[in-house]
Amino acid sequence: MKARFSTVLFAVYIAFVFASLVFGFQPGKDIGSNFLTFTLSMLKILPGAFILIGLFQVWVSRERVEKHLGEESSILSFLWVLLLAGTTVGGLYVAFPVAYALYEKGARIQVVLAYIGFAAVSRIPMMIFEASFMGIRFTVVRLAVSIPLVVVSAVVLGRYLKASNWKMTSPQ
Amino acid sequence: MIFYGVVLVLLLLSFFSDRKKTFKALKIAWNRFSGILPAFVLMLVLVSISLYLLPHELVMKYLGEENISRGMGIAMLAGSFALMPGFIVFPLCGILREQGVPYMVLSAFTTTLMMVGVLTLPVEKQYFGIKTALVRNGTGLIIAVIVAVVTGLVFSEVVL
The missing domain is CATH 1.10.287 (Helix Hairpins)
Structure with missing residues (x-):
């Protein structure tokens, strides 16, 4: 039912863009070209990201993930996901499926949430741009403040979610 | 690549x-x-719709707001709703910086841009559920305020 609703919505959207093309309605044409631009830039990243997720799924054992990122893992687990986040491409929309893959293999909620936060604030390619346009001081201050806050909020929210028996879900 | x-x-x-x-x-x-x-x-x-309603240039124009707390508010609102890749954001922020927009406002903008995603909520809620997704984004807003204030202090744009 829900899937059908979004299908109808998307059909209406496509019809609107198409009609705008035919009748020369500029706002509709702009919206359509925005859609294409963003779709293309995302298609450049998503297939690769999902292939890596698939490879991770078949090659990395649950025991290994649990040992380093699971319930019994040490504070180092945050360092591992910080490094992983540093190399994450794209943006949050790539981080979510990666986070789910970690979670499914036994990473604890705190570590999964920290990964999302790190993937937002500390992707290396993004930071290179930032430092070169805003100055290294700006970037260092931002990182020095946001990284500890990401850890603290991930731990607090993670504990709360665990206590309330929350589970991450996979869209199918 | x-x-x-x-x-x-x-x-x-x-x-x-x-x-x-x-x-x-x-x-x-x-x-x-x-x-x-x-x-x-x-x-x-x-x-695609939000980018039409609020093009990048317009967002950037609003960030140049004179009043610093109003500038912060606009920055955080815009940062939460926009979706811009780093190679577009930072060059634009660099230009704004040269025009005299405070680091604090730019930091509020870029941090919410990174941490808060209203437009990515459809994706996020599939994995986290809507409630947790909202809490996570709310936390991102709070973190962005703290980051911005510290940035303002470090660059002596605000004093305690």
């Missing part, structure tokens, strides 16, 4: 070590991708 080089090397390594596993990996990749695809499409629709 280096990223696809890495993907290709890993995929080939996997293929020559174990074909069956590699096909399974590709199947998993496809299943997960197609599972989240509707949410991605919805997100792209939202992005």
